């Protein structure tokens with residue numbers, strides 16, 4: 001018997017009747033773009049390495065993740081109920097209580113939005129993504145790589161948390177980022193999935209994608225953004241013959 005047959009399938013059947021809307025369309029869309037672009041950036045960097053011709057696309061996908069991160073941060077203050085950072089559970093007491101409930105075997109303690117551990121892990125992912133982008137743009141090579149590995153560790157924690165939740169609460173939690181629904185009391189449900197904001201977020205991301213495509217020069221390894229006077233270098237400076245170690249804006253002094 002596989003894990004799917006013994007755990008996942010019965011859990012899905014048990015919980016499907018009590019699932020209510022928690023994650024609106026903007027949250028799910030941003031999760032898709034953020035997780036997708038970070039994964040591609042990581043796969044190119046770690047799977048192919050910086051000598052590979054595909055490496056120039058690594059930073060391109062990193063910049064796409066940057067757009068998604070920016071929009072997600074705005075929704076953290078102006079988004080729907082569970083998308084707001086004020087709804088995330090950062091109190092150490094709540095964190096200790098949730099582990100205490102697990103130790104007692106009390107499966108009744110559950111949260112509609114992010115639980116305390118998830119809140120900290122998600123905050124870590126957002127902050128670390130910002131740090132990886134900042135260090136990538138600034139040319140802090142070692143620190144960029146270290147920040148990327150710490151981000152990878154947090155993504156590992158995130159995925160491990162999903163597995164623990166799935167087994168402990170007998171709920172296939174991964175589905176919640178697809179259809180937006182989690183097991184929760186009916187009164188905790190969002191009234192709607194914010195389709196209008198979803199369209200606005202999609203248009204914003206698509207516009208950022210167009211800016212990134214139009215400004216991208218794969219041969220030169222640069223990205224020209226309309227609001228910056230100089231293009232951004234997307235590869236190590238010595239790969240382009242610069243060797244100054246500082247990335248960010250290119251200089252015409254060679």
Ligand code: HEM
Nearest residue numbers: 027034035038039113114115118122125155173174176177
């Ligand atoms: C590079 C990979 C990933 C990154 C960077 C990432 C990042 C995040 C972030 C930032 C959140 C918070 C969502 C928000 O409030 O906007 C989140 C939540 C979530 N993610 Fe991911 N994620 C990744 C991969 C995945 C995968 C592969 C799955 C499914 C198999 C997944 C399923 C979920 C679910 C279900 C939640 C909500 C958890 C909860 O209810 O507390 N994620 N993720």
Ligand code: HEM
Nearest residue numbers: 038041045049050059062063136137141144148234235236
């Ligand atoms: C989510 C976004 C990103 C992730 C996860 C990420 C991850 C990584 C990793 C793991 C490496 C080490 C690869 C190796 O040693 O072979 C690396 C290298 C590099 N990254 Fe990124 N990166 C991101 C975004 C960016 C951005 C936005 C830029 C530039 C605009 C950038 C520029 C570079 C460059 C030039 C290198 C090679 C030199 C170095 O180690 O610093 N990255 N990145």
